[in-house]
Amino acid sequence: MPDMPYRWSSTEPPQRLELWPHRSLPPQGFATFIIVTACMLLIPLLAVLGSPVLWGLLPFLGGALWAIWYALRRSDADGALREDLTLAADTMELVRCNPRGDQQSWQANPYWVRVEMHATGGPVANYLTLKGGDRAVELGAFLSPEERAALFAELQDRLRALNRNAH
CATH class of the missing domain: 1.20.58 (Methane Monooxygenase Hydroxylase; Chain G, domain 1)
Structure with a gap:
C-alpha cells in the first residue's frame, strides 16, 4: 500500500486518526x-x-x-491544514486545524455516526462525510478520491468493530 497522507495511532480505543494534505515540495x-x-x-x-x-x-x-x-x-x-479524529467507545470527535490557526470541532456518539461516501454530487469525487446527531461534517476533502475510498473502508471497519465491542 502506498504512503497515505493519514495515520492511525492505535487499534485500541481511543483510536486517533491524523490527516494532512500532500506536501509535494519539501x-x-x-x-x-x-x-x-x-x-x-x-x-x-x-x-x-x-x-x-x-x-x-x-x-x-x-x-x-x-x-x-x-x-x-x-x-x-x-498546507498546514490538519484534521484529527478521535474514536472512543462513547464519543467521536473531529478537530480541524485550519491554516490560519482557527479550529473547528464536531462531536457525536459513535454508535449513531454514519460514515458516508458520495461518489458524485459532492464538491470532490468520493466525498467523505461523517453524519451524527443533526450535523454532517466532511473528512479529508484534501485527499485524492482513491485515498478517500480507502479511508472510508478503514473508518467503517473501525467504527463497526468499536460498536461491536462496546455492546
Whole structure:
C-alpha cells in the first residue's frame, strides 16, 4: 500500500486518526527551485551586462523571483491544514486545524455516526462525510478520491468493530 497522507495511532480505543494534505515540495526542494529559477532569470541579463538596460530589467526579474517565492511560501502555509479524529467507545470527535490557526470541532456518539461516501454530487469525487446527531461534517476533502475510498473502508471497519465491542 502506498504512503497515505493519514495515520492511525492505535487499534485500541481511543483510536486517533491524523490527516494532512500532500506536501509535494519539501523545504530542500523549495530552496533548490528558487536557486535554479534565479539562475534561469539571470541568463537573459548576460546579454545586457554593462549596459543601462540591465538596471531596467533587474527590478522586474527580482519582482518575478519574489512573486514565485511568495506564492510557494503561501502554498506551504495553506498546507498546514490538519484534521484529527478521535474514536472512543462513547464519543467521536473531529478537530480541524485550519491554516490560519482557527479550529473547528464536531462531536457525536459513535454508535449513531454514519460514515458516508458520495461518489458524485459532492464538491470532490468520493466525498467523505461523517453524519451524527443533526450535523454532517466532511473528512479529508484534501485527499485524492482513491485515498478517500480507502479511508472510508478503514473508518467503517473501525467504527463497526468499536460498536461491536462496546455492546
